[in-house]
Amino acid sequence: MQRMSISNLLGGWFHPFRRRGHLKVGFLGLGNMGEPMAANLIAAGHQVTVWNRTAAKAEPLKERGVKVATEIKDAVQNQDVVCTMVADDHALRTILEGGLLEALPKGAVHVSHSTVSVAMAEELKREHGKRGQAFISAPVFGRPEAAQAKKLFVVVSGDPAVIEKVKPVLDAIGQGVTVIGNDPVQANVAKISGNFLIAAAMEAMGEAVALVGRYGVDPVQYMEFLTSTLFAAPVYKNYGMKIAKQEYVPVGFKAPLGLKDAKLMIAAGEGKYVPLPLASLIHDQMITAIAHFGEDVDWSVIAKVSAEHAGLK
Amino acid sequence: MQRMSISNLLGGWFHPFRRRGHLKVGFLGLGNMGEPMAANLIAAGHQVTVWNRTAAKAEPLKERGVKVATEIKDAVQNQDVVCTMVADDHALRTILEGGLLEALPKGAVHVSHSTVSVAMAEELKREHGKRGQAFISAPVFGRPEAAQAKKLFVVVSGDPAVIEKVKPVLDAIGQGVTVIGNDPVQANVAKISGNFLIAAAMEAMGEAVALVGRYGVDPVQYMEFLTSTLFAAPVYKNYGMKIAKQEYVPVGFKAPLGLKDAKLMIAAGEGKYVPLPLASLIHDQMITAIAHFGEDVDWSVIAKVSAEHAGLK
Amino acid sequence: MQRMSISNLLGGWFHPFRRRGHLKVGFLGLGNMGEPMAANLIAAGHQVTVWNRTAAKAEPLKERGVKVATEIKDAVQNQDVVCTMVADDHALRTILEGGLLEALPKGAVHVSHSTVSVAMAEELKREHGKRGQAFISAPVFGRPEAAQAKKLFVVVSGDPAVIEKVKPVLDAIGQGVTVIGNDPVQANVAKISGNFLIAAAMEAMGEAVALVGRYGVDPVQYMEFLTSTLFAAPVYKNYGMKIAKQEYVPVGFKAPLGLKDAKLMIAAGEGKYVPLPLASLIHDQMITAIAHFGEDVDWSVIAKVSAEHAGLK
Amino acid sequence: MQRMSISNLLGGWFHPFRRRGHLKVGFLGLGNMGEPMAANLIAAGHQVTVWNRTAAKAEPLKERGVKVATEIKDAVQNQDVVCTMVADDHALRTILEGGLLEALPKGAVHVSHSTVSVAMAEELKREHGKRGQAFISAPVFGRPEAAQAKKLFVVVSGDPAVIEKVKPVLDAIGQGVTVIGNDPVQANVAKISGNFLIAAAMEAMGEAVALVGRYGVDPVQYMEFLTSTLFAAPVYKNYGMKIAKQEYVPVGFKAPLGLKDAKLMIAAGEGKYVPLPLASLIHDQMITAIAHFGEDVDWSVIAKVSAEHAGLK
The missing domain is CATH 3.40.50.720 (NAD(P)-binding Rossmann-like Domain)
Known part of the structure; x- marks a missing residue:
């Protein structure tokens, strides 16, 4: 310097x-x-x-x-x-x-x-x-x-x-x-697993919203309750409302990048023989989402797979 | 009255x-x-x-x-x-x-x-x-x-x-x-799916902590970072630290009750033909947890399955 | 007598x-x-x-x-x-x-x-x-x-x-x-797990056929090869051709009975704390199948979930 | 020539x-x-x-x-x-x-x-x-x-x-x-998916044997029944007996090669956006198997994961 x-x-x-x-x-x-x-x-x-x-x-x-x-x-x-x-x-x-x-x-x-x-x-x-x-x-x-x-x-x-x-x-x-x-790799693993946690939260919200929706509960009201109480965190507030309203545009982070991140997580696990079944589930749901809804959608579209399977409009 | x-x-x-x-x-x-x-x-x-x-x-x-x-x-x-x-x-x-x-x-x-x-x-x-x-x-x-x-x-x-x-x-x-x-069933479904969201968060944290731990990242520091930023919510703060420290006693909510709740979620899905793959994963991991660590542990023990599979001490 | x-x-x-x-x-x-x-x-x-x-x-x-x-x-x-x-x-x-x-x-x-x-x-x-x-x-x-x-x-x-x-x-x-x-329960468990093995074979064939189909391989020719060599068994011959041809009627065994059997398998596992992730997968795919294709189809329709996800006609 | x-x-x-x-x-x-x-x-x-x-x-x-x-x-x-x-x-x-x-x-x-x-x-x-x-x-x-x-x-x-x-x-x-x-890629996909079918059969047998074993059924007798009736095919006869007897040596095909094949299957699916949840399950179970039982075992060791989870000796 x-x-x-x-x-x-x-x-x-x-x-x-x-x-x-x-x-x-x-x-x-x-x-x-x-x-x-x-x-x-x-x-x-x-x-x-x-x-x-x-x-x-x-x-x-x-x-x-x-x-x-x-x-x-x-x-x-x-x-x-x-x-x-x-x-x-x-x-x-x-x-x-x-x-x-x-x-x-x-x-x-x-x-x-x-x-x-x-x-x-x-x-x-x-x-x-x-x-x-x-x-x-x-x-x-x-x-x-x-x-x-x-x-x-x-x-x-x-x-x-x-x-x-x-x-x-x-x-x-x-x-x-x-x-x-001290090892540069560690921040990469922390980032990869952080993105995994976000995707996991989205998949969980997708399944929960699909279920309650099928029982006639208003998804927006449901997510408002959760994100003002137990899940009052930025990730849930931010994505929870997109998922409740099924708004997958505008695109903040494209679905194929979400798939890429799932692959990075799984590969990081392979490198140390750590099984990550939830990462595999996210991988598979993200592929299904892209197959059905295309590449030009926000990665929160993973939740739409559950909505479609549940037959929600 | x-x-x-x-x-x-x-x-x-x-x-x-x-x-x-x-x-x-x-x-x-x-x-x-x-x-x-x-x-x-x-x-x-x-x-x-x-x-x-x-x-x-x-x-x-x-x-x-x-x-x-x-x-x-x-x-x-x-x-x-x-x-x-x-x-x-x-x-x-x-x-x-x-x-x-x-x-x-x-x-x-x-x-x-x-x-x-x-x-x-x-x-x-x-x-x-x-x-x-x-x-x-x-x-x-x-x-x-x-x-x-x-x-x-x-x-x-x-x-x-x-x-x-x-x-x-x-x-x-x-x-x-x-x-x-207006239908009494709806609050039950909201509760069941709320518990599912908590279990999903625990499974996700379990996998993430297992992975970063294998790469030498300190789990406590990792969870402190996440729960003070993106995941600054009660559920993550509360369970994240238990999982990072691998402290599954004292028991707040017993593992078999967590399994019961996963079964309620899956049954609610069956009732409307809604597939819930993450609920199934939680069900299976909770069974593995109980098989290995017994019934008298907190349901956050689901995260220990990932730690064990990763070979963390 | x-x-x-x-x-x-x-x-x-x-x-x-x-x-x-x-x-x-x-x-x-x-x-x-x-x-x-x-x-x-x-x-x-x-x-x-x-x-x-x-x-x-x-x-x-x-x-x-x-x-x-x-x-x-x-x-x-x-x-x-x-x-x-x-x-x-x-x-x-x-x-x-x-x-x-x-x-x-x-x-x-x-x-x-x-x-x-x-x-x-x-x-x-x-x-x-x-x-x-x-x-x-x-x-x-x-x-x-x-x-x-x-x-x-x-x-x-x-x-x-x-x-x-x-x-x-x-x-x-x-x-x-x-x-x-010597215990009557044992034959029930043997039957339940036998049906599980059949459903597992169908799910596997469904995924394999979906994949090769997307790469332009003729599913019928593919199944004929497999069922005349490594998989020359009644279950594969019988269901393999239905799946390759996507013929899910006439109905030999209805999809909801297949779902019932998956539930019996999972319940049998719960009874002894045996995790059965493939049984859970079958359960979820069968629910998806029924949600999309109705109840009046053969349980081999589980394979159609993969075909649909793959976008096969 | x-x-x-x-x-x-x-x-x-x-x-x-x-x-x-x-x-x-x-x-x-x-x-x-x-x-x-x-x-x-x-x-x-x-x-x-x-x-x-x-x-x-x-x-x-x-x-x-x-x-x-x-x-x-x-x-x-x-x-x-x-x-x-x-x-x-x-x-x-x-x-x-x-x-x-x-x-x-x-x-x-x-x-x-x-x-x-x-x-x-x-x-x-x-x-x-x-x-x-x-x-x-x-x-x-x-x-x-x-x-x-x-x-x-x-x-x-x-x-x-x-x-x-x-x-x-x-x-x-x-x-x-x-x-x-006519396309060289097609035989590769057929081979990859064929190996997937074998691994799927092994995972299914692993879960079935773990379950019946826990209910006191003799796994060898059980597999003998199945492989002489519904599943009378080389793959089931060959691997079924290894799994029933829990004999994972000598090694015909090493577990890490089995993991490699699961990865090839998943990658083939990614290439066409075909979700393959059973391939993902095999991937994760194979990683668990290698993490627990090492690399120098036959890939049929995937079945041992279920046996261990079930607490079979």
Whole structure:
């Protein structure tokens, strides 16, 4: 962090958004999560260079003073930290092999925000380790609105000294950072299993609503009761009402990504021979949902499988 | 409600705890839920006669001025309302056939608080209907501590006029009464599916904790993170910590009762041909739990099945 | 067996179908299984009195020299053996309480052919035991055509001496009798689990056919290959072709009876805390099948759930 | 097929085992299946060159006149046909990239006998297609003893002309060849789903035996009854007795390979959005089995999970 940029030399009084701890950050992946996350890094005073597979997505950020790279390597070299936020293992591997591994400076840190497999995280550890690059996992919980509002929850694991170094980046994107272990893989497992818990709650609500609905109970009233008492938690309030009202658009998180996450959970279990029958059930119901209702629906559509089986309108 | 007892004639100024709406109540079933519920009825100024299969359980209530009946009929005849709170269909049928059906006055109300089957609720409707007796279902959510603290949540369904009549009784036992429909069966289904949602949350947490534990994440830290963010709800806080710490005693709700509830859920689904695969999974895991860890454990022991399969210590 | 009928006095030479071991048999329940079973008892030379809930079903047997009772007790008293073959626990209990328990002579044998629950079998043991009546379970495998052709497989359990006594009856209805234990309950469990194995094979074939069908493999050719090699067994040949061709009528065994059997299996598991996840899966798929395709279809319709989910025409 | 070896010139009368249709065959992979398959090719008169990752496995074949290549390319170039028989996708890809793709002559045929994923089969189609090489899938059913006895069942799919060309090779390794379609992927799906059917039968038998065992029925007698009547098929006879006797060694097919096959089935379903809940159940039970009983057991050990849960000794 011995950067000697002018902004650092001049210090905080000159530029009201610059403070100690500001970093040079490359941000790769400007989807509906990555774009607001990058915007929050800029707002926090970091010096950000972005890259996206389709460059047009970067335009809105240009106005905020961000540099836009057209090549991955241009967003990676000379950075203190490079954050990646993409859809899956495949997209992340494309970035890795497309310049990230080669161009990331020795000693710089790759902060992986994506929800990827345990195997992918192991690969990242190995490949960055070989090259003297640091690597931590820092997946996030929250939907795009939460990303915009800087309300994400960040779960992070890896070398404590490295985490300390990138703390200003992590602080900039969410409302709280939880360190969950020394091994980067651990934050990935925590994220994967967190998404599993959400899907499990949706499947449970789907079955419960289907049943009470068949007995003539009003699903909305039923969910209002539960989410104001025993289940007064964001996940239940948020998804419970969608499920009670059978509103599966607009799409916050697409059903095929929900299926991907179920597969990540099951694969994580396979890696340690841990049977996860509820994860398997979610996997199967999500497939049924996509087969019947298509790919362009919110993953809460898993609950519609139960509604259809129950013959609810 | 044409009672002419002295306390009624003298009105509220004479007895500070008496108000309009006080009722003559028979309370049958003094288990770890029923006993504090009956105590709260007394505290609220109702005139309570209790009965329990094993009479000794009624002793503590005697000091509070309650009448103790040794025969079911003595607790039932001449009442405005008779509340029942027992373990299962079998116990309730024993009470029904042991005097309740015969002795309950025409026009009086049976308030069934027990978690019983849809079939049992249908039977109650039929049998009370034949005799000109009123019947509503008013199952409760909450553990014994909540019953003592008058913090139960009451879900009620049945004839609105009858519910209005017994409202003072329902208000006396919990922190809130939610009317869920006109058919007594509906509150039973709401209760059954509510317990299902709790069991589903426990199974999900069991699998998640087993997985992250195998990857070296500290389960307690993991659950603390989740229950202070996405899953900040009583059910997750309460059971999440038991599961993270693998503490399945003391017993709040015995595992075989959890199995009974899974069976009630599945049977309710059968009645309308609604498939409930997660309920089936809970059923099977609960059986595995009881087979391995015995009957005298809290139903959260369902999570231990995943821990054992994962080889966690 | 101290019968003094003329046919007995005259002995075998007079009546070519009479041999030693002929018994006086009451046969209750003339459904599509019971009717041909009773006919085979007559053909074997036994002296048969039948009873059926709807008397018209007995007409065809009258021509074969059978006595038709209009009251249960008339088909039961004075018999050596009384066979029952009805749809479920409820039908059997109706017969028990409708005269069988009361009228069956001390020392006579109740042979229960029905597929009933373990709990029902325990009840039969207890009730017959109290009255000095003998009781064995002798459920049968095979569809109505097999019953007609005397090709049923009989599984029997109970007191060996009693089984020996009724052997001529058991021999008359099938192609083989297998003694499976000393406790009547055991043959019921063997039957229940046998039906479970058939349903499991159907569910497996349903999923396999759905998958290969989606990859453009001809299901009929696929099943022909399998059932002429690894799976060259009656159950696979019989049901495999129905499933490959998606022909769920005519109905050999109705879907709701298949659901009933899944419930018997699960209940038998509950009785000993044995988890049976595949039985639960069958239960749930059968419910889905009935919800979507109605009650008047063969139980092999369970395979159609997979076909529908796969979007096969 | 313009081979000019002496044996070909001299024709059939000189060498009793040579006939028209003999081919030059490369055989890669000499595990407990590949080795006897290669031996049968030699016995049938084909001119065989073998390669194996660990060369020692090829020694016994040397005595039979086979050529042993130390490099993949030496076993591939100049062949009419190259057969591969390895454990999984990974092993097959290693061979592909290790010389097979590069050295296989234009117009020559790759016959893939391995049980690999649909994705792998698609990759083979694509890669061989690019190079003008032919490719068919010809997986086999049967255990090592069957391979030795030339009793395998071969399922084949691909271009009919190509299948016709390699027919003498396919005929040499089994007791029957079934053509299942024009697309190589189809035979893979047929094989994957065939193995699924076997595993499903084992899981079903495991649950049934666990249940009847708990009710005191002798599992061996029970399986003998079933496999001589309704389930008189090789799969049930073979595995049923292992399961009844709880004999999971010697190992015919290792449990982790069974898990691999369950994963292939599930992945094949994912590829077309076909939910396969029984495949998921098998997956989870196989993981539980491996977690508890280790990797060096026969895959029929899946049945031991039920036995353990039931508390059978």
